[in-house]
Amino acid sequence: MTDEPLSVGMLGYGFMGDAHANALRSLPQFFPDAPAVSLDVLVGRDETAAREAADRLGFDRVATDWRDAIDDVDVFYNLGPNDVHVEPSIAALEEDVHVLCEKPLAPTVEAAERMADAAAASDAVAATGFNYRFVPAVQYAKQLIEDGALGEIRHARFRYLQDWLVDADAPWTWRMDAESAGSGALGDLGAHSFDLARFLVGDVDAVSGHRETFVEERVPEGESEPRSVTVDDAFAAHAEFANGAMGTFEATRYATGRKNGHTFEIDGSEGALRFDLERLNELEVRRGDGRGFETVLVTDDDDPYGEHWWPAGHVLGWEHTFVHENSEFLGAAAGGGEYAPDFADGLAVQRLLDAVERSDDRREWVTV
Amino acid sequence: MTDEPLSVGMLGYGFMGDAHANALRSLPQFFPDAPAVSLDVLVGRDETAAREAADRLGFDRVATDWRDAIDDVDVFYNLGPNDVHVEPSIAALEEDVHVLCEKPLAPTVEAAERMADAAAASDAVAATGFNYRFVPAVQYAKQLIEDGALGEIRHARFRYLQDWLVDADAPWTWRMDAESAGSGALGDLGAHSFDLARFLVGDVDAVSGHRETFVEERVPEGESEPRSVTVDDAFAAHAEFANGAMGTFEATRYATGRKNGHTFEIDGSEGALRFDLERLNELEVRRGDGRGFETVLVTDDDDPYGEHWWPAGHVLGWEHTFVHENSEFLGAAAGGGEYAPDFADGLAVQRLLDAVERSDDRREWVTV
């Protein structure tokens, strides 16, 4: 541990900025062993807006060019849109500044490879923001799997179901534009599923994927001319894991009635698991000596991160995944330890996203 | 309606024989308008065993050759294994004997085509035994969809999860042999899913399928030498419906903790549905003006088949699907009406099963 607080620079102050700033502020009370940080500089193109956000989130100063931030900080949070992930992250790593970059890591496999190379060459920690690994119930699932409670894994089913585009008259936004957003449900939601699949089940060898765009054009807010939707509204895939398990994946923005339905089911020869992010404190476990699924509330003191929080049964929320993630990330940054998911994990997911697209283009299986 | 009872011949007295005999015996009390039947002849190769079953199920006599049965009966139930479906069904139809044949209809598409041709040429009713159409909650789902409660359908997910082969030491049986059984989870379970998909969502245009056999050989009960498992243990597929919806399918005998987990989820632009055969009295409905899924107990008097049974909330079981199916089938047989699912439906499902196999062989999408 360093004695000085780690100085933090953060690019972006939207949804992810809120989540990470809240996490950083929560650490001293709940994770007193986590390294101290000082919120040094917030980066944003619009200086006025950035200054307002900096006041709200507690940053000392703002910068409009990320280059001005990187030199002065120990830790850099790259929370900008996908197409701003590459250069600032590589630049920071070249200065041995620790980086946490949001997902998906990059717009292309090639860019993600450059980022992973920069991470490999750097002494700094390079984290990809797959925060759902840090749900206590997901960590508990990981422990069960590593302890052999599932035996040989046969099936893994991942779904990420949202419904915010169900209305065909909802306005066009940049998220429906391939240039800005890279992909749609695939990169936004599927990236999380693929990361959890790799974390819990293992590497994927081959994939058959399928994308769909249900509403081909939409009208931007306040405009009258429609614009094309150039990303996928939904995707589905089946996959072969290296360990022989069958995988199925699906994500959509058209699942009426589901707000954040990130679910998985993992079936093994000795047991099985089920999870739903909308009930993130729970893991359903079919144990080897059991008969059905047991609903476990993963909030006990000896559950993952349990001792840091409230008594058993006093449930956590979505934002707590970021507290855990930042505790691990900053611990690794300050202490020189290992951290996962790193940029190599981010790259591996990028290759899976790319494989789904290639498979869909060719209408056949592709190896990853 | 005829005045004379319809005389019934039945080939097979295993699981399906029990289910249909129970249904026929229940009709007079609960469906008094259904045609009367007399249980004339039970067909089985082993005369002693057949006679014992005939006594238990209430048949007048037995025959060891199905040809002896067909001539004398008005209605023929073909409940034998897959490879006995073809000739007796065609022979019966040629005599204008009504036929209810269990699913999947035939071992091959070609055989199913011959059966469908025979049905088309006959004045008799030819029914395929897709009994799950007759779950009241499934009928209620159908009504909601036809009434437009779901709007445009975007997604359909079908799963059929069982766990009776999870144990790698479970013995080899004829169900694991391609010659006798045709296919494994695909034909046994997936056939039901594909039929419900066609019933509720519509025709499937193209499919990408994947089969897996997890345990390559097993030892038959009482033997010491292993035999090969030549059918699939599980399959997964994604599909394009003619109406533009995306479909995903999966069935397995390795889903630890699931006994009869036949589930579907259908998401539309206005609403959504969820169903699980293990809770077959319930349908989860996301209505257009609702916010989440509503758990509807489909047992009211004005629900499908509701007035025939107990007061609301007094739930039905799996076997009741056969009572409903037989009520409809015999009504059509006696009254000359239409019946679905017929042999054309059975053929359509056969083509889907075949498409999954072809797709898996070629590792690419195929049109159906």
Next chain:
Amino acid sequence: MTDEPLSVGMLGYGFMGDAHANALRSLPQFFPDAPAVSLDVLVGRDETAAREAADRLGFDRVATDWRDAIDDVDVFYNLGPNDVHVEPSIAALEEDVHVLCEKPLAPTVEAAERMADAAAASDAVAATGFNYRFVPAVQYAKQLIEDGALGEIRHARFRYLQDWLVDADAPWTWRMDAESAGSGALGDLGAHSFDLARFLVGDVDAVSGHRETFVEERVPEGESEPRSVTVDDAFAAHAEFANGAMGTFEATRYATGRKNGHTFEIDGSEGALRFDLERLNELEVRRGDGRGFETVLVTDDDDPYGEHWWPAGHVLGWEHTFVHENSEFLGAAAGGGEYAPDFADGLAVQRLLDAVERSDDRREWVTV
């Protein structure tokens, strides 16, 4: 076992007549070891209606006076309204005719005592129709408790929630009249709860009860003058079990959204159970070495009555409780064995219903 079929007389052919006739007809196929029966005589005051029912249910003849039936039969089903339970049942028992009488046993404790005395003095079996003991999941619960899986029982919560009187404009019927019906939700629904409580937890020593009538008068169908509702719409009670456990009870006809919500929760020092009649194939079990409740589908071959029915996961319905009940009852009748719940059990429940009423009248605890 007798060689001759047991001849059956049945008084009443409404809801309960349907349930028992269906059960008797199902026994030969599914419980081949159960004694054979012949449906001899159906008793009803209205000869035409009785004859129609006899045809539908399969009875040989009808009688308009129960005295004419009792002499000729081996087994007598008393399925009439509450106030017809006493004399025919006692008369039958005096002739050593086996009796199954529906619940609650009698209109008063004094009448129930006379019935229990007659049963004690008779060589015949005297059964009270508490069919919910014969739900497989309830039998499984009983086994778990007897095997000590719950340890010392601390809490038992019984609810029976229906909603068919929620509408204040629903018409007046005889079920709302104290003279005809005895009591309301208390006797109709609470009687089942108290029987299950005695079966699973043990005797109740003392009770504090409370009744409520929400809608004081209603208009009979087709009339214009309202009549008074003289029974309870709902009741609640807390209780002390002899073994030290705390009990709470509640039943109502005003629980909007619940059709047949007969539920219990039993908490012990080592484990806990939860059950809901609307999902009667399931028992939720918190095991000693578990963390949460496990949803067990009680349909395996080695589950109670499991081997008589379909493969695991092919669920049963409400009516199957009557098949099990009749199998046990007729087995005891033919074989001279013990049977529970008998008239002593019916009397014990009657005393509990009476205790709730006395407690409510006095606004204080009463001993049972």
Next chain:
Amino acid sequence: MTDEPLSVGMLGYGFMGDAHANALRSLPQFFPDAPAVSLDVLVGRDETAAREAADRLGFDRVATDWRDAIDDVDVFYNLGPNDVHVEPSIAALEEDVHVLCEKPLAPTVEAAERMADAAAASDAVAATGFNYRFVPAVQYAKQLIEDGALGEIRHARFRYLQDWLVDADAPWTWRMDAESAGSGALGDLGAHSFDLARFLVGDVDAVSGHRETFVEERVPEGESEPRSVTVDDAFAAHAEFANGAMGTFEATRYATGRKNGHTFEIDGSEGALRFDLERLNELEVRRGDGRGFETVLVTDDDDPYGEHWWPAGHVLGWEHTFVHENSEFLGAAAGGGEYAPDFADGLAVQRLLDAVERSDDRREWVTV
């Protein structure tokens, strides 16, 4: 709104201190309109421990006597044990210092009355810490009830089930001592239920209550002699609401498998609600035009407090109730507005707790 931050004094730094300190720190980011606060002084008897907590929670200084804190602050949080609630709260109110006092308000009705009198005589806001009113799903329930979505309320069932005393060998603590703790499950858990009952359903007129202590003595940690358990382990009650609804209440520390099972069910003539604190983001709603219960995820932007947090479906946790509570409390303190639940509400609950105890002592109903 004041321009100067409100200076805060806090007595107690255990569980509740953590919860309120976290809430105060979260306000600026998520409730920017809430008054600013400065964490001035933390009060604790053990100066070293208090100083350590002050560092962790961010307080400027510590005091060992609450009298030293009250003079200097605008707002006083009384988070000490029950027997320290009375004098400091009254002293603060006499100085027009705003007070938030944890529940239950006081050890006796008489003491609670003195506190309510002091609140009535003061210009300051006096809040009782019933934080569960501030669960968004509970607020949404309140809205539905006020909008008439339930019609006339017939039934209300409140349960608060925990299991931390199930083990009869768990050590004795001060919470099992009547002198220190006042009561057991009744005051600790039941107080929350009674407050929600008053909030959602209305005033309670009369009560029949029952307490139980299952394990009469326990051995304190590190000692060998057992001490008596002088509080209740569990209680049950039924109640009459002023509006004619029937209420039932139960709380226990012996409900194996339940960690924080604070549940309610409210049945009305037009609709019904169900809630479980272990799934606090959800409300189950039976709407007037519905058929079953709809599971509503109360996280939309226009849900209570929804716009302050994350996008729909990104769930909140237990601690967020304190953020909402403090936002409302400080808003009222700074702006001179009304606040509920106030000390009059705390007193009303105290009277209910007392009524349960009196009823149990006399074994009869008591009016509140």
